Structures are given as structure tokens and as C-alpha cells.
Amino acid sequence: MTPSTADHAQDAQMSVEEFEELARHAPETVSLEFISGKLAVKHVPDQLHGAIVMWLLRQCMQHRPELALYPEQGLKVDSYRRGRARADGALAPLDHYVGQSGEWADPDGTLMVMEVTSYDADTDLRDRVEKRDGYAAAGIPVYLLVDRDAEKLVVYSEPDRGEYRTRTSHAYGSTVTLPSPVSITLETGRLKDYAG
Template sequence: MTAMAHAPMPTDDEILLDYFLALEPPQGFRAELIDGRIFVSPAPDGDHEDAIDMILSQVYELSKTKMQASGNKGLELATWGASPKDRVIPDITFAPRESRLFRGASSWMPSDGVAMVAEVTSTKPDGDRKAKRLSYARAGIPLYLLVDREKSTTVLFSEPKDGDYTETHLVPFGKPLPLPAPFSFDLDTSEFL
């Protein structure tokens, strides 16, 4: 009798990633994989989209470095050797325009070259406040901008180190929030009121 070769059994992480990648969320919903958990979010409301527009307008008009932005770019984020890697879709992903970072990128791209990600809280604000913050920091994304509608604050997290951001600059809506290079301008948060 001869021994039959068997393919190795997939790991739980491989099964989770396969399941995640096969998901087909309903139209307008967004699926993300963070810290081994799948999050499905409904389509955002109009106030959420208005805040996104205000951020984009200011970055395009005032940033010292010309920026490109994507509101639907899937990022595959390093998770310190953990598998599977986090798969997150920020509300906005910014990169210097000259990098042409998004050109030719697949649905899920690495975060190398991303200058800043931005999130506007929606129905599950704790995910934006903690899970996504930690995921972005672990990936080394230099800046994370959070518009927290429930707390009426805008927060800039910077200096990622050891799995979190070491610097936090929080302002209430209505106060300017300085964005460092490559943006180098004060974000007007009064429009979020």
C-alpha cells in the first residue's frame, strides 16, 4: 500500500482570510479585516460625506505638497508578523501626487508611501478610535486624522512607534488643527460644527 500525499491543512488565519476575501457585502457596505475580526459597515450618512468633502477640499487647496486621495482604496497593513494582515479601507487615503501611488495598484495595496489616512466616525466610533488607530500605527502610517462627530473633536495622531501613535493633538470643532509636512497647513475644523 502506498502512502498518499495530502495537502497541509489550512490554518485558521488562512481560512479567515479566504472567507474575508470571498465576502460580497451588500451594495454600499464596506467589509474590513482588523485584528482577526471582520467588520461590515453600512453606507455612510450625508453628514459623514460632507465632512469628507471638507477635508478633501482643504487638502487640495491648502496643502504645501500636492496630494492625491482615494476614498475606496483597500490597504493591506502589516500586523507585526500576525497573519492574516489587516485589510482596511480608510475614509480617505492621502499620498503625494508625484508618487502616483494609486496608479496600477490592486484592490488591496501595501501602505508604503501613504502620507495620512483619515476617518470620520459613523455608527461604530470605537472601531475608528482604537482598532483602526492601532492598525494604522502598526503599519507605520505617519499621520492618522480622526474626525470624531460624537465627541465634536478632531484628532491628529502622529509618530507611530511600538504599535501605537506616540503623539496626539486634539482640538474641539471650531479650533484649527495644524497638519505637519507634507501638508503644512492648519485644518479648519469649524466646518464640522
């Protein structure tokens, strides 16, 4: 059963408007997210995290030059789009987010989001559960999780009623074909160099 907008807002720590005001004034050393009615702090990523994002960005550019992987893209997610997540990468047509006002874009037209796990206490709940569910609720077709703890890529697809119906897991070094509408094949051997 899907909660009503009123139920969701009642459980929230603050309103979306209050969150957006707070996020505008956050220091540069963190970025804030608002998922499932809860405030989350996302710390500045480490160098290997950035290298993984750049690796995927280059893969996307080589295979699908008409698309762009937007790093740190703010998206309206969650049930009724009352959440705000900053994806490590959001894959969409080139210039897709141009013209949207503010830093939180509508997710419609986003083909894939990707997250790279961090080595902090919140990554399990944030990247593996809350953001996954928020992206599914927003109808984003593919969620790619680069799980550095497990040294795997986890691909979620086919969002349906706030959940991804399909989940596949691939060890670093595997050939991974991302499902439609992404349709990119990744050779992931390079990720072994970023394990640590």
C-alpha cells in the same frame, strides 16, 4: 511584545484570502474590513459623513495640490499587513495607488489616513481603537479622526512599534496644523455646520 505571524493567524476568524473573497461579493450597502483578525461591517455613511470627507478633500487639494485624498481607499494594515481596512480617506501623492493590483493597496507612501466616526454601535472600537492601531502598525505617519460624538479632531502621529506616540485633540472651530509629512493647516469652523 509583538505576536508572531503564526499567533496572529491562529486568532483570526478567517484567512486574509478568505476575507478578500468574501469582500468581493459583499452587497453595495456595506463594505467589509478585516482588522486584528476580525471581520467588521462598515455601513454606508450618512450625508454629513460624506460632507466632512469632501471638506477635508477640498482642504488637501487647496494646500497640497501634488497630493490626493483617496476616499474609501482599501489598505493592507495591521501587524504583518494581515489586516484590511477601508479608510474614509487616504492622503498620498497623486496617482500613488495606480498600478497596485486588487482593491487592497500597500500602505507604504500613504502620508495620512482619516476616519469620520459613524453613529453605530461599532464606531468606538473600530475607529477609535482597532483602525488606529492597524494604521500605526502599518507605519502610516498621521491618523486623523473626526470624532462627531465629541465634535473634535483627534490627530495621531509618530507611529512606533504599532502605536502612535503623539495624540492631540482639537474642538471644532480650532486651527489644526497636521504634522509632517502632511503639513496642512485646517481651519475647522465649517465642521460646526456638520455637527448634529
